[in-house]
Amino acid sequence: MIGAVVLAAGKGTRLRSSRAKVLHEVAGRSLLGWALEALRPLDLDRVVVVVGHQADDVAAAAEAMDVPGLVTVLQEPQNGTGHAVRMAVEAGALDGLDEVLVLPGDVPGITTETLVRLRADRGDGAASVLTTRLDDPAGYGRIVRDDDGNVSAIVEHRDATDAQRAIDEVNTAMFAFRTPDLLDALSSLTTDNAQGEEYLTDTVAALSGDGGVRATEAAPDEVSGVNDMAQLAEVEAVLRQRILTRHMAAGVRIVDPATTYVDADVVIEADATVLPGTMLEGRTHIAAGATVGPHSRLVDTVVGEGATVTYTVATETRIGPEATVGPYTHLRTGTVLERGSKAGGFVEMKKAHIGEGSKVPHLSYVGDAEVGRGVNLGAGTITVNYDGFEKHTTTIGDGAFVGSDSMLVAPIDIGTGAFVGAGSTITTDVPADALVVERAQPRIIDGWAARRRARHERDHEREE
Known part of the structure; x- marks a missing residue:
């Protein structure tokens, strides 16, 4: 023995x-x-x-x-x-x-x-x-x-x-x-x-x-030991280079090894590309044909075949095949992007399930949400998931369209094929194929701006 x-x-x-x-x-x-x-x-x-x-x-x-x-x-x-x-x-x-x-x-x-x-x-x-x-x-x-x-x-x-x-x-x-x-x-x-x-x-x-x-x-x-922080950094540099060399020998394209950090248990399949400034941590898995970076940090995240992830921070997330993420996107624990979906610029998601082909192109927060297939969320859409005490779920059916700058106050269900008009704050469920618009009645006061400018000019003359 x-x-x-x-x-x-x-x-x-x-x-x-x-x-x-x-x-x-x-x-x-x-x-x-x-x-x-x-x-x-x-x-x-x-x-x-x-x-x-x-x-x-x-x-x-x-x-x-x-x-x-x-x-x-x-x-x-x-x-x-x-x-x-x-x-x-x-x-x-x-x-x-x-x-x-x-x-x-x-x-x-x-x-x-x-x-x-x-x-x-x-x-x-x-x-x-x-x-x-x-x-x-x-x-x-x-x-x-x-x-x-x-x-x-x-x-x-x-x-x-x-x-x-x-x-x-x-x-x-x-x-x-x-x-x-x-x-x-x-x-x-x-x-x-x-x-x-x-x-x-x-x-x-x-x-x-x-x-x-x-x-x-x-x-x-x-056989270098570690006795101080400088030696800790030295042995880490050796190990990281060893890890990168192993991946490149297996067919992974790492554009700039000097600025790429890959942890020991990360899996990267052949023909994946890792761009400069990228950190892959924990048990992250990058599939063949995917491109990650530049300047992205993925922790315990799965990236599907052919997906693109740019300028992104993702933790415990699954990004499906051919999905697109970034730039400047934050995907938090529990988020799933299905095939061909998109989480665009300045989008944050948490515990969100985005269906196949659905798009969240920019400037949105989607948390505690179930989003169906073929959905479009316009710029500035927010799922209002927290009432100060509990988190609540937003459900959006297949093919629905949510206009820009809309607030969906959970718990709420937006039906299949429904339309939400831009600028709406929706607090009740919306039936399938319905249009919902919630805006204050516009009030137009003719000549108000001209009178305001004239008053300002008179006040300015008195001060002089």
């Missing part, structure tokens, strides 16, 4: 944030979420997440990833990486496992492929350690090798000699252990070091005899 231990107990003091380090998000996932997602394809028998700072929140985030075999173990107090793994052992979380991967919860760039190499490179040895090489290795544990090239020790920067500090190969805090050997090595850990903590890295020296510890080297951008 094979398992993994993810170290997620730390506070992350240098981030200067009230949130636990591993809960910070990059490219649509928490740092912890990226680590767990890298483990998912390995089909592990058990995944142990060691929690400490903000334990309940971190445990909840881990469980939300729905990784099979996941358990959480509390480390309290937090006394080093070796202590964290020992807490997992003492909790029985490693019982029955023949092999254990150990990785930190704040290295979101790690890939499944590299973890597979790490396991394979262990071979029949006691352990393997993932390393990388840095131009400036200050602050990192140095990899010390023996004459055969195997790892003989990992020396933390604070404990290293000048000669060891000159080594550019560093520890990434990721390991593959044969479980019985790990248990033996953990029992020998002490806190006799500069930090006064139990270092997991000290197990390497205990296991290094007869070539017992191998090394697997990875690229620096894959």
Whole structure:
């Protein structure tokens, strides 16, 4: 049986944030979420997440990833990486496992492929350690090798000699252990070091005899950890570029990758086009032939085949095939646009269902509404859905026409094929195929404007 231990107990003091380090998000996932997602394809028998700072929140985030075999173990107090793994052992979380991967919860760039190499490179040895090489290795544990090239020790920067500090190969805090050997090595850990903590890295020296510890080297951008906000931004840039490259390789047209932000769980089908300044977040899905952007933000939104979305903010919305949205449009949670429908410039919708081929071209608010097929809502139409206490529904039948600058005061039903005259405020249901007009009787006063101007001129002369 094979398992993994993810170290997620730390506070992350240098981030200067009230949130636990591993809960910070990059490219649509928490740092912890990226680590767990890298483990998912390995089909592990058990995944142990060691929690400490903000334990309940971190445990909840881990469980939300729905990784099979996941358990959480509390480390309290937090006394080093070796202590964290020992807490997992003492909790029985490693019982029955023949092999254990150990990785930190704040290295979101790690890939499944590299973890597979790490396991394979262990071979029949006691352990393997993932390393990388840095131009400036200050602050990192140095990899010390023996004459055969195997790892003989990992020396933390604070404990290293000048000669060891000159080594550019560093520890990434990721390991593959044969479980019985790990248990033996953990029992020998002490806190006799500069930090006064139990270092997991000290197990390497205990296991290094007869070539017992191998090394697997990875690229620096894959194993970069996060210790401050600047590093958080750096790893996010790497992940976002990786995401965009994957989509472009699959046939997606991304016009300007430098200004395009796509979260990890977004799906974009081949032959879709994403224009500059666009942000696709959450579980947004863009179908083939659709065009999104420029300067649009879609969150958990589905865009159908051949649809066009321009200068738009949409959240939890479904935009049907060949629909047109924008510019400067806000689609809020629960909105559905059916095939060929339109939500035009300066239109806001909330929990509105717009039928096939229906048009809301501009300057309108449509909330809590059921709009049938082939309906036209003129400029300035508002569904008045809130009475100060409750929200109410407006229903508009197929083929209805609502003139510009009309107020439909819900709850209200505009019948199939009905016409609402421009400038009307409608408070009662309208039968099918009826015309409804509600306007004050116009009053025309001949000569009023000329008399008003003359009076103004006389008043102005007196003031002079």
